Amino acid sequence: MVLDRMRDFPSCFGENGVQIADNSSYSSVGLSKSPHNLVTCIYQCKLLGKTCLIVLSWTKSLMGYCLGVEVNDLAGQCVCRVDVKPSLFHKRKGYKCLQVNAGKIDVFWDLSLAKYGSGSQPLEGFYVGVVCKGEMVLLVGDMRKEAIKKANAVPSLFGSVFVSKREHVFGKRVYKSRVQFSDNGKVHHLVIECETIGVNDPRLVVRLDSKIVMQVKHLRWTFRGNQTILVDGLPVEVFWDVYNWLFGTTFGSAIFMFQTCPRTEKLWASQTLDPSEPPWPCLLNSRESKSSDPGFALTLYAWKNE
Structure with a gap:
């Protein structure tokens, strides 16, 4: 799925989600226009x-x-x-x-x-x-x-x-993190690779523990979308938005979300991307959910070091 609005990104897991604000965390560490290691x-x-x-x-x-x-x-x-x-x-x-x-x-x-x-x-x-x-x-x-x-x-x-982890990662072509999709699950080494400078037809590669689990080709046409992968037997929905890498005129990050909550069809909600006020995933209200498990979401802000 590719949406027309380029600067929207997921902010909740369902219509009845609960918004989790992060303004206090950002103000306390002094994050403004430039990203911190957070x-x-x-x-x-x-x-x-x-x-x-x-x-x-x-x-x-x-x-x-x-x-x-x-x-x-x-x-x-x-x-x-x-x-x-x-x-x-x-x-x-x-x-x-x-x-x-x-x-x-x-x-x-x-x-x-x-x-x-x-x-x-x-x-x-x-x-x-x-x-x-x-x-x-x-x-x-x-x-x-x-x-x-x-x-x-x-x-x-x-x-x-x-239930949720958000991280700012930095690199020129390779971005790394660690992720555990369930409380008792394995800790995986996550690597995202993407070369956009001097490449006519860039592609996106996602690896878990050195194994390729997802590839996105013709990235200039598919700069935003989603795909489902299987990790430890769990379906994990992967959302990406690399518009800033390819077409952004100002300093900005690509954003990736990996989330296990089954109700992903409602995930894309309008929100302007702003490093000082980043979008938060929402927790699905357990009273509205068939399961008491709120799921897990990893959101990565990938900043290029030119």
């Missing part, structure tokens, strides 16, 4: 008796690394937020108790042994935990035993679901 992850959790969304924002800039932990309700309203800024990162671990109307939320983190790759999100040697009423409602990282001991908490009966 990874934002959204988890759906049960908190204080209600379903909520916990947003982790990992940022890398000239000042160093920054972590933002934000709790939103399903209306997209921020309930509370913790920012670990670069100037405070000499501690690299800490604890914050946040008072909210319905009780308190405790946030624990330890990045003192964190190991990073080329991006802003640590790969290992860290944990970030959110605790409420003695339950660890969210635990991210590989130091799980240390986190539970430090927080003196037990795992939540409801657990958490990783």
Whole structure:
């Protein structure tokens, strides 16, 4: 499917989706016209008796690394937020108790042994935990035993679901990321390749773990579209928009979305692309869905380093 409107991009998974705003995350890291190395992850959790969304924002800039932990309700309203800024990162671990109307939320983190790759999100040697009423409602990282001991908490009966990841990636021809399409699934190495400079008939190649899973030829005619691939037995819908790479007159990124939610026919909704206000995937309201699984979406903003 190729749409006539060139600057529209998906903003929700269904007509009854819930919009997830990201303005606070961007303002806190100072993103304006130029992109930062930013990874934002959204988890759906049960908190204080209600379903909520916990947003982790990992940022890398000239000042160093920054972590933002934000709790939103399903209306997209921020309930509370913790920012670990670069100037405070000499501690690299800490604890914050946040008072909210319905009780308190405790946030624990330890990045003192964190190991990073080329991006802003640590790969290992860290944990970030959110605790409420003695339950660890969210635990991210590989130091799980240390986190539970430090927080003196037990795992939540409801657990958490990783529903969305958005990442800014940079390169001249090759763009890389890591993706896990289900909570217990394999972590895949994702590579997108596209050469647009000096090529008469550019094509797009997507690889998972070095295996080609998708090719788009004649990209000047198919600069925007979608295709379904199979990953770990799951159908994954891939959407792409490379208009800025081919025809853009200003600095802009191509955008790719990989999403497992079955209701993809409603995915394309009007929204102007603006790096300072990027489109957010929406979570399908579980009350309107036949399944309680909200699915998972990875959105990549691919910026060319000329």
